[in-house]
Amino acid sequence: GTLTSAALVWRHLPICLVMGLSSDTVHFGSVFRPQTMAPWPELENAQPNPGKYVEGTTSPQSTSPGKGKETNKNDTGAPVTKIELLPSYSTVALIDEPAEVADPWDLPELRDTGIKWSERDTKGKILCVFQGIGKFILLLGFLYFFVCSLDVLSSAFQLVGGKVAGQFFSNNSIMSNPVAGLVIGVLVTVLVQSSSTSSSIVVSMVASSLLTVRAAIPIIMGANIGTSITNTIVALMQAGDRNEFRRAFAGATVHDFFNWLSVLVLLPLEAATHYLEILTDLVVETFQFKNGEDAPALLKVITDPFTKLIIQLDKKVLNDIAMNAEAAKNKSLINIWCKTFTNVTQMNVTVPSPENCTSSSLCWLDGLNVWTTKNVTFRENIAKCQHIFVDSNLPDLAVGVILLLVSLLVLCGCLIMIVKLLGSVLRGQVAVVIKKTLNTDFPFPFAWVTGYLAILVGAGMTFIVQSSSVFTSAMTPLIGIGVITIERAYPLTLGSNIGTTTTAILAALASPGNTLRSSLQIALCHFFFNISGIVLWYPIPFTRLPIRLAKGLGTVSAEYRWFAVFYLFFFFFLTPLAVFGLSLAGWPVLVGVGVPIVFLILVVVVLNVLQSRCSRILPGKLQTWNFLPLWMHSLKPWDDLLSLLQEAQDGPPQAQGEAPGTKSTSSSTAL
Structure with a gap:
């Protein structure tokens, strides 16, 4: 019997080895444990799996003590040995794998912490329905005031900086410089908080021959950049929660990076080839718009x-x-009279000399005065406008500051309430359905169509609200609370860029005959610029650099939240102002200062890519930035400095119950 059992074991040993089993074999109620080296060295020190046993009745010769055995009796009284399974008996990995680190960009699971619908009584269900209706009405109300506050915010910026913005356009010699035109477009749009306003000024100047279409194209590109500041400001309102702020700020700045990257490529291309000017001129000539x-x-x-x-x-x-x-420079932007009547009458007026007369027949002398008959236009004020500042007699700057503070306060309050209401509504199964609907791709092989459909949705929604700032600002809190992913928000944002240009095209078609061609060509330049940017940064997945850059900035800003404010001022105010100042000094100064800075930035970018992808090809010293002082390659020293400044401003913290004047030992909290 022993020989037969040994023969069977030997016969089945190869099968056991192939199947990943060890040489321990349970056969005919006996357990054979040959004391030989395990087929795989790592099995000798394998740890037992708790709670996993194989049962078998044992014969007397198998009762030797062994690791992981438990001996009990079954219902018949026969001894039963439970042998702990080693990893070789199962699919459990033989090595310890590191625990998975949670991806900070994964959407959070919005759990429903309330009472389940099935557990509510009739009264509870009725109250739940009315609560849902009330929350929906409140959500629409706060969204309405949110959009209105954005409109008032734009008016406030125009009152504060509108005249300064208009004076930027008055220097036509600077506008011939494409770089200066670009930064003027950025600054003016940031100051008036409306790309439509800055574009309409450009259209008026082109129609009046004060500006050529070629000089206007860089300004339109700058307006495209400046309009993205609004949703970046909205993202700052969610800085209270680091995870929400990470997602919200990345979702807002993906718009910034798309616009900046598009300009970095397309502005030199346009300066060299003038393809936008040629293409739009061809379109206008071909279709003969009326x-x-x-x-x-x-x-x-x-x-x-x-x-x-x-x-x-x-x-x-x-x-x-x-x-x-000249008359407009001292005129107020606040509209006082909304209903006026213009009357044209013929009057006798004096002129300096007979050459200024309307005609020789309508010119006569009366002593030393020369008289003529001219048509004189009088504007009669009939009805005043109905708004709260119509009789305030306050200067534009004072009204602008008041509206700026109030609109920002209302904007912040509405955003907080929208986030709280969405957080309470989007729970449980509702959140699952909405997130799946918004973020799920079409089945294979049509998954690639989903992004282009999102572009169309973004364009359609922007056309409805007639403002890309309103659409992207309303989408920012949804990204923050985890309803929309960055990957889905990106094509929606690209669509909003298209949608705002279609509104401009329709507005251009409504222009008078003398301005129709110029306004339509400018609007088409804006449209084809955004189309060109989408072709550059969307169709091929690895070219979607704005997503990766926005995520990197979101991660940094979540850790050092002051950096978000620095980014806002640096890229939308300081950099455009610096470039504008260099442009005033002339091309030689702009090139002499700008080229070394651009070269240094390119070197840093290339080194960063090489350090992360293939650092072995670099010299040992260049494989990291540690050869530089810490403050040159890390934000930590700057964060510590700001913490010290904040501590110095607030005074040394005092422990609770500590007498005044006693030195506190509590440590300061980093920003």
């Missing part, structure tokens, strides 16, 4: 009745300032 109706006011129909009760501006003043009209 005057159409005004662009449909969809969202404005709802928001204007409220915002016009707060402030109304005379947009013509900015256009007049840009065109060097």
Whole structure:
């Protein structure tokens, strides 16, 4: 019997080895444990798996003590040995794997902590329904005031910096420089908080021959960059929670990086080839567009009745300032008279000399005075506007500061309430359905279509609200709380860029005949610029650099939240102002200062890529940035410095119950 059992074991040993089993074999109620070296060295020190046993009745010769055995009796009284399974008996890995680190960009699971619907009684279900309806109404109300606050914020910025922005356009010699035109577009759009306003000024200047289409294209590119500051400001409102702020700031700045990267590629290309000017001129000549109706006011129909009760501006003043009209420089932007009547009458007036007469037949002398007959236009004021600042007699700057503070306060409050309401509504199964609907791709092989459909959705939604700033700002809190991923927000943002240009095209088609061609060509330049940017940075997945750059900036800003404010001022104010100042000094100064800086930035970028991808090809000293002082390659020293400054401003912290004047030992908290 022993020989037969040994023969069977020997026969089945290769099968056991192939299947990953050890040489321990349970056969005919006996357990054979040959005391030989295990087939795999790592099995000799394998740890037992707790709670996993194989049972078998044992014969007397198998009762030798062994590791991981438990002997009990079954129902018949026969001894039963439980042998602890080693990893070779199962699919458990034989090595300890490091614990998976949670991806900070994974969407959080919004758990429903309330009472389940099935556990509610009739009264509870009715209350739950009314609560849901109430939350939905509140959400719409806060969203309405959120959009209105953005409109008032734009008016406030125009009152504070509108005249300065108009004076930027008045220097036509600087605008011939494409780089200067770009930064002027950025600064003006940041100051007036509206790309539509800056674009309309450019259109008016082109129509009046104060600016050529070629010089206007860089300004339109700059306006495309400047309009993305609004949702970046909105993202700052979510700085209270690091994870929400990481996602929200990345979702907002993906718009910034797309615009900056597009300009870095397309501005030199346009300066060298003028492809946008040639293409749009060809389109306008080919289709022979005619005057159409005004662009449909969809969202404005709802928001204007409220915002016009707060402030109304005379947009013509900015256009007049840009065109060097002296009378407009001292005129207020606040609209006082909304209903006027223009009357043209013939009057006898004095002129300096007979050459200034209307005609020789309508010119006569009366002593030393020369008289003629001219048509004189009188504007009669009939009805005042109905807004709260119509009779305030405050200067534009004071009204602008008041509206700026109030609109930012309302914007912040509405955003906080929207986030809280969305957080309470989007729980459990509702959140699962919404996240799957927004973030799931189409089945293979049509997954690639999903992103392009998102671009169309973003364009359509922006066309409805008629503002890319409103659409992207409303989407920012959704990204922060984890409803929309960065990867899905990116094509929606690209679509919003397209949507805002279609609104401009419709507005251009409604222009008078003398400005139709120029305004339409400028609007088409804006449209094809965004299309070119999408072609560069979306179709091929590895070219979607804005997503990776935005995630990197979001991670840094979540750790050092002051860096988000620094980014905002540096890229939207300090850099454009510095470039504008160098442009005033002339091309030699701009090139002499700008080229070394650009070269240094390129070297740093290339070294960073090589250090992360293939550092072995670099010299040992260049494989890291440790050869530089810490403050040159890390934000930690700057963070410590700001912490010390904050501590010095607030005074040394005192422990609770500590007498004044006693030295505190509590440590300061880093920003």
